[in-house]
Amino acid sequence: MEEATQMSPSTQTPVVSCADVTRQYTRGSSSRFSRRSHPTVTALDEVSVDIYPGEFVGIAGPSGSGKSTLLHLLAGLDTPTGGDVTLAGTETTGLSEQRRARLRLAHVGIVFQHFYLLPSISARSNVALPLVEEGIGTATRREKAVELLEEVGLADRTEHKPGQLSGGEQQRVAIARALVTDPSVLIADEPTGELDTATGEQIIRMLNRHTDGRAVIVASHDEQVLEQTDRVIRLRDGQVENDG
Amino acid sequence: MGRRHRYVGILRLAVSRLWGRLRQGDGRQLLVSILGVAIAIMVMVTVGGVALGLTSQSAIQGEDVDYWIVPEDRTASSIAVSVDSAQLGGTHAVSERLNRNPEVAYATPVLLQVLQVNAPTSNTSEYLIVAGVIPGEEDREILGTSTAPLTPGDPHYANGSYDGPWTGEVVASGAAAELLELEEGDAVTFPRQQSNRTLHVENVSAGSYTTGAGPLPVVLMHQSELQTMTDSTNGDPADQILVSTTRAGVKSQLEDLYPRTTVIAKGGVAGQEVSTSSLPVAIAVTALLTAVVVGTLFVATMMGLELHANRRRLAVLTTIGYQTRSRAFLVVAETFILTLCGTVCGILLGIGGIQLTNLLAEQYLGVQSVALFDLRLVLAAGIVATIIAVSASLYPVWLTRRTDVLEVLG
Numbered sequence: 001m002e003e004a005t006q007m008s009p010s011t012q013t014p015v016v017s018c019a020d021v022t023r024q025y026t027r028g029s030s031s032r033f034s035r036r037s038h039p040t041v042t043a044l045d046e047v048s049v050d051i052y053p054g055e056f057v058g059i060a061g062p063s064g065s066g067k068s069t070l071l072h073l074l075a076g077l078d079t080p081t082g083g084d085v086t087l088a089g090t091e092t093t094g095l096s097e098q099r100r101a102r103l104r105l106a107h108v109g110i111v112f113q114h115f116y117l118l119p120s121i122s123a124r125s126n127v128a129l130p131l132v133e134e135g136i137g138t139a140t141r142r143e144k145a146v147e148l149l150e151e152v153g154l155a156d157r158t159e160h161k162p163g164q165l166s167g168g169e170q171q172r173v174a175i176a177r178a179l180v181t182d183p184s185v186l187i188a189d190e191p192t193g194e195l196d197t198a199t200g201e202q203i204i205r206m207l208n209r210h211t212d213g214r215a216v217i218v219a220s221h222d223e224q225v226l227e228q229t230d231r232v233i234r235l236r237d238g239q240v241e242n243d244g
Numbered sequence: 245m246g247r248r249h250r251y252v253g254i255l256r257l258a259v260s261r262l263w264g265r266l267r268q269g270d271g272r273q274l275l276v277s278i279l280g281v282a283i284a285i286m287v288m289v290t291v292g293g294v295a296l297g298l299t300s301q302s303a304i305q306g307e308d309v310d311y312w313i314v315p316e317d318r319t320a321s322s323i324a325v326s327v328d329s330a331q332l333g334g335t336h337a338v339s340e341r342l343n344r345n346p347e348v349a350y351a352t353p354v355l356l357q358v359l360q361v362n363a364p365t366s367n368t369s370e371y372l373i374v375a376g377v378i379p380g381e382e383d384r385e386i387l388g389t390s391t392a393p394l395t396p397g398d399p400h401y402a403n404g405s406y407d408g409p410w411t412g413e414v415v416a417s418g419a420a421a422e423l424l425e426l427e428e429g430d431a432v433t434f435p436r437q438q439s440n441r442t443l444h445v446e447n448v449s450a451g452s453y454t455t456g457a458g459p460l461p462v463v464l465m466h467q468s469e470l471q472t473m474t475d476s477t478n479g480d481p482a483d484q485i486l487v488s489t490t491r492a493g494v495k496s497q498l499e500d501l502y503p504r505t506t507v508i509a510k511g512g513v514a515g516q517e518v519s520t521s522s523l524p525v526a527i528a529v530t531a532l533l534t535a536v537v538v539g540t541l542f543v544a545t546m547m548g549l550e551l552h553a554n555r556r557r558l559a560v561l562t563t564i565g566y567q568t569r570s571r572a573f574l575v576v577a578e579t580f581i582l583t584l585c586g587t588v589c590g591i592l593l594g595i596g597g598i599q600l601t602n603l604l605a606e607q608y609l610g611v612q613s614v615a616l617f618d619l620r621l622v623l624a625a626g627i628v629a630t631i632i633a634v635s636a637s638l639y640p641v642w643l644t645r646r647t648d649v650l651e652v653l654g
Contacts, residue, residue, distance in 0.1 A: 077563060077649055098567055105565025112653065116560045120264025121257070132253035133566050135246025141253070161264070177564075 109178030280542025281586025289594020353482030376470030
């Protein structure tokens, strides 16, 4: 980790990069029987970004600036209509949903503003969800999930259901779930949006602690959150306004 | 190994998710799915039980009879009550020929009549099933009634002259004796038959032939004496010939005995009565199809609503990196688990339904049992449940594939 953070980004290979990426959406009905032409909306317009291992990157911008679209593209949840997105050395443009799912499982951890934990299973089972898909055995899954929950300070909450946890605790469970496969990129979309200031700070500190050898990308409106990142990419009207 | 762990893990996830939702009281749609399958299976088991009960009423042969020969246009369900149906002719000669065959242990024609029987001692009369048979040297049971008290052979037949000795012997089944308050030695008459011949109860048989409608009131007597009293000596008719044998090859010989007859082998319900009786089969098939359609619609609709309400769960799994087939497997596993729960409940409710049907039948119709429970109904329920689960999985799996992550999670 030390080695990664001390190395100049220019000497490293980016873990995720966008090259002239454009994403357009068609508004209105997409019925195959409709002959009407529908207006297109450009959410991202020729955006180029390289993000390196060990970086803690903030993405900022007003609503509608393209933050979420950029995060979705970086996470491999969406594909661009123009340009290329490369995730862990693999170009996602043109990849099937199956291959992108495999890529996400291996290289990406995602944390959402609303946590999105499965409410009817325990915190431990929620953390272990990615390991199920990886085909890891029950004992190892249990061991790794408990280890991660201990790491985020929830050793005494492993068997609690999400409904029995506070917002901050639920977000920590979500971070543990995102980290359990040891991804190369951790993406967090407004991770403090549902939390009070003190808890939000704890969460950001926790994310900051997990940049060892991986890139952590946080989208936020909150300048206090952005201040704690190494680099902020500011978007406006689908274009990079500032990167530094 | 990894793949096995993955699918076992998803299966465990399905179980714990469903269990968690039911425990949290957040599973109304899940409960409705279980209830839907339970109702469908209950209806199938209950109606199937009634069909089995109806089928069992049609079996009139004794336990030791291996085949019975019946006219082609008759079925096992129609031979218990013979009214103006096709009959077999020359039956004494045929049964005599069969009895000479070393592969045949015993053969007898059976002439069946529903007659009003009067017991002067108790001054009661009832309509009973009167069976005319040719008793052998050994004790046989026909319609659950022993032939041993009857004089062996058929003395009155006298090679077709019908002027041999008149025995006047009848054996009453327990149910018949109870109805007419008969005891050994009591006289009985057939008041509606123009005959001045006398009959007496040679014995009251301890056994009885119990069907879905309860024990049958039966009177056994010599065939020629029944033919004489019912004025049906012309052509020596009988409704069927019962044949007891130790060799399976005899069946083909029996089939050659009479043109346009059916030889029915003794066997289980599926092998015998069902195949020759259309009404119970129709009832059972209707129940089965109803169960499949109702169960499938219930589960598919409820699982569809459930998935629609919980699209976020599938979307989260997609973002984590779950493949389409893993998500589909999760949905199919949940559908199968719900169907299994519904099936177990349905079988238990179905057994209750059979008990209730019989209780009501006894109370309002006076028959002891209309429906029967058989383990084959459980097998049928299992097959129906599998069909329901497979059919009902298609819609949720289709919904799974259509879930748009970006639309659901924003």
